[in-house]
Amino acid sequence: xxxxxxxxxxxQVAPLALILLVFFGIPLVTVVVVSFFDYVNFQxxxxxMLYNYEEVFTxxxxxxxxxxxxxxxxxxxxxxxxxxxxxxxxxxxxxxxxLWKIFLFLVCTVPFWTSNIIRMISWIPVxxxxxLVNQMLISLGxxxxxxxxxxxxxxxxxxxxxxxxxxxxxxxxFNSMARIDxxxxxxxxxxxxxxxQVITQIVIPLTKTGIALGSIFVVTLVMGDFFVVKIMSGGQxxxxxxxxxxxxxxxxxxxxxxxxxxxxIVVVLMVVAILRVVDVRKELSG
Amino acid sequence: xxxxxxxxxxxxxxxxxxxxxxxxxxxxxxxxTYCCLLGPSGCGKTTLLRMIAGHDEPxxxxxxxxxxxxLGLPPAKRGTAMMFQSYALFPHLTCLDNVAFNLKVxxxxxxxxxxxxxxxxxxxxxxxxxxxxxAELSGGQxxxxxxxxxxxxxxxxxxxxxxxSALDEFLRLQMRGNLRQMQKExxxxxxxxxxxxxxAIAVAELVIVMDHGQIDxxxxxxxxxxxxxxxxxxxxxxxxxxxxxxxxxxxxxAALLEDAxxxxxxxxxxxxxxxxxxxRYLSIRRDWIEMEKLADPSATHSDxxxxxxxxxxxxxxxxxxxxxxxxxxxxxxxxxxxxDGTFFANxxxxxxxxxxxxxxxxVHSLEHRESSFDTSxxxxxx
Numbered sequence: 326x327x328x329x330x331x332x333x334x335x336x337q338v339a340p341l342a343l344i345l346l347v348f349f350g351i352p353l354v355t356v357v358v359v360s361f362f363d364y365v366n367f368q369x370x371x372x373x374m375l376y377n378y379e380e381v382f383t384x385x386x387x388x389x390x391x392x393x394x395x396x397x398x399x400x401x402x403x404x405x406x407x408x409x410x411x412x413x414x415x416x417x418x419x420x421x422x423x424l425w426k427i428f429l430f431l432v433c434t435v436p437f438w439t440s441n442i443i444r445m446i447s448w449i450p451v452x453x454x455x456x457l458v459n460q461m462l463i464s465l466g467x468x469x470x471x472x473x474x475x476x477x478x479x480x481x482x483x484x485x486x487x488x489x490x491x492x493x494x495x496x497x498x499f500n501s502m503a504r505i506d507x508x509x510x511x512x513x514x515x516x517x518x519x520x521x522q523v524i525t526q527i528v529i530p531l532t533k534t535g536i537a538l539g540s541i542f543v544v545t546l547v548m549g550d551f552f553v554v555k556i557m558s559g560g561q562x563x564x565x566x567x568x569x570x571x572x573x574x575x576x577x578x579x580x581x582x583x584x585x586x587x588x589x590i591v592v593v594l595m596v597v598a599i600l601r602v603v604d605v606r607k608e609l610s611g
Numbered sequence: 612x613x614x615x616x617x618x619x620x621x622x623x624x625x626x627x628x629x630x631x632x633x634x635x636x637x638x639x640x641x642x643x644t645y646c647c648l649l650g651p652s653g654c655g656k657t658t659l660l661r662m663i664a665g666h667d668e669p670x671x672x673x674x675x676x677x678x679x680x681x682l683g684l685p686p687a688k689r690g691t692a693m694m695f696q697s698y699a700l701f702p703h704l705t706c707l708d709n710v711a712f713n714l715k716v717x718x719x720x721x722x723x724x725x726x727x728x729x730x731x732x733x734x735x736x737x738x739x740x741x742x743x744x745x746a747e748l749s750g751g752q753x754x755x756x757x758x759x760x761x762x763x764x765x766x767x768x769x770x771x772x773x774x775x776s777a778l779d780e781f782l783r784l785q786m787r788g789n790l791r792q793m794q795k796e797x798x799x800x801x802x803x804x805x806x807x808x809x810x811a812i813a814v815a816e817l818v819i820v821m822d823h824g825q826i827d828x829x830x831x832x833x834x835x836x837x838x839x840x841x842x843x844x845x846x847x848x849x850x851x852x853x854x855x856x857x858x859x860x861x862x863x864x865a866a867l868l869e870d871a872x873x874x875x876x877x878x879x880x881x882x883x884x885x886x887x888x889x890x891r892y893l894s895i896r897r898d899w900i901e902m903e904k905l906a907d908p909s910a911t912h913s914d915x916x917x918x919x920x921x922x923x924x925x926x927x928x929x930x931x932x933x934x935x936x937x938x939x940x941x942x943x944x945x946x947x948x949x950x951d952g953t954f955f956a957n958x959x960x961x962x963x964x965x966x967x968x969x970x971x972x973x974v975h976s977l978e979h980r981e982s983s984f985d986t987s988x989x990x991x992x993x
Contacts, residue, residue, distance in 0.1 A: 508699035511666055516713040516764060517687030526716065530703045 360582035367576040377583035387584075390565045391591065397479075397554070398547045398595075401486040405543050406536065408487070409494025413535075414528065416495075417502040418510065433495055436488070445485045445553055452476040452484070477559025485557045486547055493542035501535030502528065537603035541596050548592050614643025615677060616690070616767035616800030618663060623672035625658055625824075632658045634824040635672065640802065640817060642677070645794045647811035648804045649835075650821035651847070656804045657772055659821070663802065664693045664770050676768060687713075692766035696773045698757040700745035706732065707741040710759045731759045751782040758790075762797065769794075771803045775810060787814055808848050812836050820844050827980070841980040842892050851894040852945050853977065854919070858885045865971065866891060872940055873912045874919050877971045892977040899973040900947040902935060904957065908964045911940045918968040921945055923959050935959060937967060 328336070363372040381387050412433065420426045436444055451457045452475040459471040474480050505528070513523045529536075551566040565588050572581035618640040625633040633655045640646045648656040661667040663674055665686040673680050681689040701709050707728050708715075714724035732738040735755040745753055754774065761769055774790065775783045791814050794801040805811050811818050812832035819829045828840045839845035845853050856868030856876060866880040868891055878893040885891055905920065913920045921937035933954040937945045947967050959965050 506697060506699060508695045508697055509701060512693070512695055512699035512760075513701070513712070513716075515664065515666070515686045515691075515693045516716060516760065517685075518712075518716040522716045526712070527701060 356582045356585050359579055360586045362579040362582075364577055364579050369576075369578050377580050378587070380580060381583055381587055386568070387565075387587075390563060390568055393554075393562055394548055394550075394564055397482060397486060398544050400483055401490065401547050402540055402543050404483070404487050405491045405494045406540070408491050409498050409539060410532075410536075412491075412495045413498035413502050413532075414524075416499055417505075418507065430499070433492060437492060441489060442552070444488065445556065448481060448485055448488070448557065449476060452481050477557070477561065479558070479562070482554050482557040482562060485553050486550070489553065490543045490546050493546070494539035497535045497539035497542065498532055499535075501532040505531050533603045534605045537599050537605050540599055544595055544599070545592050548588065548595070614798045614800075617642040617677050618646075618768060618800060618802070619673075619675040619678075620659075620663075621673040621675070623659070623662060623669045623674060625655075625662060625667065626670045632824055633662070633669070636824070636826055637672075638819060638826060638829055640800055643798050643800060644817050645791060645801045645815050646803065646817040646819065647815035648802060648819050648821060649808065649811040650806065652806055654821045655824040656806075656821050658824075660693075660770050660772055660802060660804050663768065664691050665689050666693070687764065690767035691770055692761035692764045692768075693770040694754075694757050694761045694772065694774055696776065698745075698753045698777075700753055700756055700760070702745055705742050705744055706737060706748070706756045709745065709756055710763055712760065713764045727763065728759075731763045732756075734762075735759045750777050750779075751786060754778065754786060758793065762793070766799060768800045768802065769797075771801060773804055773806070775805070775807075783810070790814060812848075820847065822847070837896070838975055839894060839977065841978045842894075843980045845894040845977055850897055851975075852897060852900070853892060853894050855890055855892040855979070858887050858889045858891055860887060861885065867916070868893070875916045876974065877916060878974050878976050881976060890979070892979050894975045894977055895969045895973050896975075897934075897946045898932070898948040899969055900949075901968045902937075902947045902949055902959065902965050903968070904959050905964045905966055910964055910966075913966050913968075915966075915968065917971055917974070918966050919945055920964065920966050923961050923963045923965055925961060926954075926959065935965075937965060 359369065360377055361373050361375070363370040363374055363376070416426055416429055420429060449456070453459070454471045454473065454476070456476065458475055459468075462468045463471065509531075510523055510527060513527045518526060549566055550564050551570065554562050554564045555567050565584060569581045569584045569588075572578075572584065618638075620636055620638045622635045622637055623633055624631070624635050636659065648659060650656045658667060662669050663676075665681065665684060668682065674682060676689055676691065681691075686693065701712065704712065707725060710731050711719075711724040711728035714727060719727075729738055729741065732741055735758055737752060737755045737759065740748060740752060740756075745756065748756065754777075771790070775786055778786060787810060790801065790803070803811075803814065812835065815832055817829065818832050818835045820827045820835055822843055828835055828844050830838075830840075835844060835848055836850055839848060839851065842853050842855075845851040854870065854876060856870040856874070859867045859869050859875070861867070861880050861884045864880055865877045866885055867875060867877055869875045876893060878891055910920050919937075919939055921939040923935055924938045925934075925936040927934040927936075928951070929948075930951070932948045932950055935947045935949055935954070937947065939945050945967060
């Protein structure tokens with residue numbers, strides 16, 4: 326059968342377009358539509374009203390949740406960026422043998438061979454009041470009383486986030502650093518640049534697309550977090566997504582949908598802000 | 612201008628793990644010299660260059676620039692600048708900022724460093740491209756930027772790693788001339804690494820022929836071409852036919868050799884004179900050979916001294932001369948470059964049996980030393 330050449334491209338994109346439509350487009354539109362619905366006695370009633378949004382915006386809890394999540398995002402972003410940059414730099418520029426590079430890179434991914442939840446829960450016996458860290462510090466005589474801030478605190482939340490998300494920074498930074506011709510770094514040294522100048526003048530500008538992509542991963546993952554903050558803070562902090570889960574469990578779907586739309590807008594704005602600083606198209610087009 | 616940038620290497624050795632890359636090399640490059648390090652890939656010439664530049668440190672030995680040991684010093688403190696094979700321009704900076712980079716890292720104010728960079732770009736005729744980024748430039752233009760970036764540091768020594776290898780033939784010839792001119796203008800030492808024989812002898816005052824981490828011959832361009840010391844240098848530089856034979860007798864300053872086919876050649880006996888039965892090698896320049904067609908196609912050797920017999924397997928017209936490749940009966944290749952007028956007066960065709968002759972004065976005696984590298988691929992085609 327002869328297919329007219331003008332429709333061939335449409336046939337080629339059809340499978341992906343279909344999948345995106347069914348699993349992304351329709352659910353998204355549904356959420357947006359439901360966010361304007363009314364709910365009465367655990368029943369969702371089709372309507373068009375802005376009450377759900379009003380409720381979210383007027384609640385003091387919303388601001389607190391978003392500010393907490395923003396705080397975590399920024400701190401986690403800074404720490405993962407620092408660790409990711411150093412690990413990637415080491416792997417790309419210091420490890421000479423390709424075999425070692427691949428091996429060490431795989432070592433970085435080892436924690437990802439277990440589930441997120443297990444990895445996170447594992448911190449509890451490490452950081453707890455009678456956990457490994459406290460026991461060690463006490464037996465070394467450095468402290469008399471167990472440190473309480475280690476677990477169920479901002480500290481433990483951030484430790485868990487960093488542990489969960491650093492690899493995304495390592496991978497994206499590794500990818501963009503690996504494209505730098507090592508001769509360029511030598512040329513900078515040849516021109517008299519110090520180690521620090523090589524990093525600030527050459528490596529950082531040349532890896533900024535990788536930094537941007539890694540930042541998008543980390544920031545969106547933290548903003549969309551559901552359980553880490555709840556468990557690691559011992560219930561003291563919460564997240565926007567956790568608030569939605571509460572609403573859903575009370576069958577207040579329209580209200581949860583409105584929160585979801587707002588979270589989506591906030592995250593999209595953050596991504597747009599990152600993309601305005603850095604043009605990632607260059608990286609993606611190779 | 613006073614000439615600066617004398618380089619001295621004293622027993623420099625470089626080991627990478629178990630591999631000996633440079634084996635106790637000593638050499639002197641006088642200030643203001645255009646020097647070429649010539650050798651096949653893997654001979655250690657780039658390693659030697661990087662040790663002078665300070666991007667590698669020797670395992671043993673000393674590197675001196677203008678009489679001062681520079682071991683352990685970073686490149687900028689050595690007074691060297693390196694131009695990398697791929698140019699290694701900073702892809703995120705404009706040409707102007709590429710050239711000004713060295714001044715920037717030394718803390719020169721923006722206006723001043725831009726002024727100096729513009730001046731330097733002007734010297735390499737690239738000022739019109741100041742605001743472009745390297746990706747927008749052709750290979751030849753990128754090279755000029757790289758050159759400007761190196762020279763702005765006011766180096767005593769400019770180190771060029773295969774500077775012309777990424778260019779096409781036409782640009783290569785043009786840039787070759789430009790480099791030579793620049794070197795004269797700045798009065799500094801250029802060390803140019805190449806594996807192209809023609810390039811080396813065209814630009815360099817001092818050609819250092821390397822093989823396997825050692826220097827075979829350091830000489831003027833004419834010296835390595837016309838009077839190679841060893842069979843390796845003669846074969847690698849090309850332009851020469853290398854023959855060998857056993858000494859039959861020695862008389863009045865000349866040794867008579869005979870090869871396995873019964874061809875006989877004379878070679879200056881030298882001092883001390885060789886013993887009978889010893890093997891000696893000689894070279895004859897390709898353009899100092901006369902050729903004549905033989906009526907008997909089955910001839911395999913010539914009775915006359917200083918001649919060989921073989922079959923023509925290829926003739927290549929080169930304009931003013933014709934390159935005639937002759938296969939000797941033992942499979943060796945022998946090349947005669949014949950003046951085009953002489954050749955076409957009685958042209959030899961592929962498959963003809965010919966005798967090639969030369970005068971005793973054209974012969975140059977060689978020391979025997981072969982490379983483990985395949986030199987048949989190299990050899991200048993001129």
